[in-house]
Structures are given as C-alpha cells and as structure tokens.
Amino acid sequence: MLSGTVISGEDMVALDGYVVIKNGIIKEVGEGRERGHFEGIICPAFVNAHTHVADSIAKDPPFMDLADLVGPGGLKHRILERAGDDLLIESMRFSAEEMLDSGTCAFGDFREGGPHGVELLLRALEGLPIQSRVFGRPLGTTADIHPACWGIGLSSTRDYDRDFVDEVVSIAKRSGKRVAIHAGEAGRDDIEGALAIGPDILIHLSRAERSDLRDVADSGASVVVCPRSNLFTRAGLPDIAAMLSLELNVCVGTDNLMINSTSIFREMELLSKAIVRDDRQVFMMCTINGARALGMAERLGSIDPGKEARINVFDRNSRNLRGSLNPLASIVRRAEPSDIMLRI
Numbered sequence: 001m002l003s004g005t006v007i008s009g010e011d012m013v014a015l016d017g018y019v020v021i022k023n024g025i026i027k028e029v030g031e032g033r034e035r036g037h038f039e040g041i042i043c044p045a046f047v048n049a050h051t052h053v054a055d056s057i058a059k060d061p062p063f064m065d066l067a068d069l070v071g072p073g074g075l076k077h078r079i080l081e082r083a084g085d086d087l088l089i090e091s092m093r094f095s096a097e098e099m100l101d102s103g104t105c106a107f108g109d110f111r112e113g114g115p116h117g118v119e120l121l122l123r124a125l126e127g128l129p130i131q132s133r134v135f136g137r138p139l140g141t142t143a144d145i146h147p148a149c150w151g152i153g154l155s156s157t158r159d160y161d162r163d164f165v166d167e168v169v170s171i172a173k174r175s176g177k178r179v180a181i182h183a184g185e186a187g188r189d190d191i192e193g194a195l196a197i198g199p200d201i202l203i204h205l206s207r208a209e210r211s212d213l214r215d216v217a218d219s220g221a222s223v224v225v226c227p228r229s230n231l232f233t234r235a236g237l238p239d240i241a242a243m244l245s246l247e248l249n250v251c252v253g254t255d256n257l258m259i260n261s262t263s264i265f266r267e268m269e270l271l272s273k274a275i276v277r278d279d280r281q282v283f284m285m286c287t288i289n290g291a292r293a294l295g296m297a298e299r300l301g302s303i304d305p306g307k308e309a310r311i312n313v314f315d316r317n318s319r320n321l322r323g324s325l326n327p328l329a330s331i332v333r334r335a336e337p338s339d340i341m342l343r344i
C-alpha cells in the first residue's frame with residue numbers, strides 16, 4: 001500500500017489517502033489516513049507521446065535550420081544511414097532506460113528506416129518494462145509497414161509525393177493501423193494536407209492559427225505538442241490555451257533525441273511557466289492525454305482501480321520538494337527524476 005497525497009483519477013484530483021496495489025494492478029484508491037509501505041506524493045507515470053529514439057546516436061548538433069537538420073537528406077538522415085545496427089540498438093535501449101529512470105512508463109516513437117528500422121527498435125526494447133507504440137515510416141516509395149507497428153508516422157506532407165501518401169495511408173487504414181503525421185511546424189501550409197489524409201494524431205501544430213485548430217477539432221485527431229523541440233527549431237510555441245478551449249486532446253512529446261533529452265520534467269516546467277499556467281492541465285497532457293492518444297488509457301495514464309500500477313512516488317521531504325504549498329504544482333514546475341523515491 002502507498003499513502004500520502006494521491007493525484008487520483010483521470011482529472012488528476014489531489015487527495016490525502018492511499019492506493020492499494022495487488023499483482024501490479026491498482027485495487028483501491030481511498031481517502032483518509034492509512035499508513036502505507038511508502039509515503040509520498042503518488043502520481044501516475046508519464047506518457048511521452050512523441051519521440052524519435054534512434055536520433056540518440058547524434059545528440060546536440062550545431063544550431064541549424066529545421067530542413068537541414070531533420071528534413072529529407074538532412075544531417076539526421078545522413079547520420080542514421082551510416083549507423084550500424086548494433087550501435088542503433090544500443091543507443092535506443094539507453095534512451096528507453098533513460099525514460100524509465102525519469103518516470104516515463106510508455107512512449108510513442110516515430111521509427112524511420114522501414115521494417116528493418118522497426119525490427120531494431122523491437123530488439124532494443126526486449127525485456128524492458130516500458131510500453132511502446134511504434135509508428136513506422138515507409139522507406140522511399142515502398143509502402144511496406146512492419147506488422148508490429150501500431151501506426152505509420154509520416155514527416156510533413158510537403159516531403160512526399162501526394163499519390164504516395166494516399167497509398168501508404170490507405171494501406172495503413174486497411175490493416176487497422178493509426179496514422180500520425182507532423183504538421184504546422186515549419187509553417188501552417190501543410191496542415192490542410194495533413195487533415196486531408198484523416199490522421200489520428202498530429203504532431204506540433206506550433207504554427208497553427210485558431211481557424212486551423214477548429215478544423216483539427218472537427219477532425220477528432222489528438223495533438224502532440226513538443227515545446228522544447230519548437231524552441232530549438234524556432235518553430236514558435238503552440239497556442240495550447242486555444243487547443244484546450246476547443247477541447248482537443250493535447251499531449252506532450254520530447255521529439256528528436258538529437259535535440260532533447262526524454263525528460264518530461266523539462267517539458268512540464270516549460271509548459272507551466274511559459275505557455276499554459278495550469279498545472280493540472282499540464283500534468284494531464286503528460287499522462288492521461290498521452291495514454292488516450294496512444295490507445296492506452298484503459299490500462300494506464302491515471303491512478304484508478306483496475307488500471308496497471310504505473311506509478312511514481314515522489315519524496316515530499318526531498319531538498320527540492322520540501323516546503324511545497326501544492327504538491328501537484330511542485331511536481332509540474334520543479335520536480336526532477338532524483339525526487340522520485342519509488343517507481344512502479
């Protein structure tokens with residue numbers, strides 16, 4: 001049993017109480033003073049809704065334009081093409097372990113390199129207690145999708161021939177796979193084309209205007225914002241207040257490993273201080289909303305009876321958190337991986 005301040009339910013309500021766990025499943029969440037085996041601030045583990053973990057072989061390149069960095073033929077793709085399988089597998093495994101160490105229990109990855117690239121990621125994740133949704137990217141003009149992929153993960157529509165995109169999307173949908181695509185990052189001109197393919201998930205939308213966001217709301221797609229990535233590439237910061245007012249499902253990704261660490265803590269601090277100023281919404285974006293976008297909300301993303309116990313317990317007496325006036329605000333605005341005293 002865990003006790004203390006529980007950030008409970010899908011609305012992330014803080015209550016003084018306890019959580020009973022049996023065989024890895026949350027059996028009971030209650031209010032009141034019970035003394036658990038661990039006392040602290042009990043939170044659902046994070047969901048990182050958008051990564052490119054293979055980039056971790058080339059961290060922190062010089063500052064450069066988005067197209068030169070990650071566009072077709074750009075630095076990232078030149079480095080990835082040259083990399084051997086063993087190096088890629090080792091690097092992706094380290095990235096997944098780093099996510100676990102910083103309190104993340106699930107992630108959605110855009111895996112380039114066609115079916116072979118997906119195979120390498122699956123090998124990298126073998127035996128790790130992290131859950132993943134893999135979005136494969138077709139190679140060149142072959143619409144070949146690895147069966148283990150949950151979906152396809154496309155670059156901007158401006159990077160492809162339109163007929164090819166239509167073919168890949170129709171094959172993906174026929175085989176029950178989700179469609180995720182970058183849009184509204186380098187400009188807003190690719191948002192309309194992205195919506196035309198009927199996506200399940202749109203990545204970025206940092207350049208989207210309110211009229212674009214209304215169209216996104218009508219489409220029912222989830223949105224993954226990546227604010228640290230947007231700062232690096234100077235893509236502007238997304239209008240999350242407008243997204244939330246339109247009731248979009250907004251979640252958070254750390255995007256390319258070459259640009260950012262996988263730490264959700266760094267995204268939460270930036271989001272709450274510079275963009276949204278609503279700690280509860282920020283926390284939801286990094287947990288339950290991500291689980292919804294990745295089709296995992298039935299089993300994780302919040303502390304509710306029946307869900308898997310994927311939980312971080314924070315030490316309320318750590319030097320960093322001691323003196324907090326509001327546990328949830330402190331987790332969002334200042335917590336670090338070192339404040340986690342127990343990860344389940």
Ligand SMILES: [Zn+2]
Nearest residue numbers: 182203255256
């Ligand atoms: Zn991305």
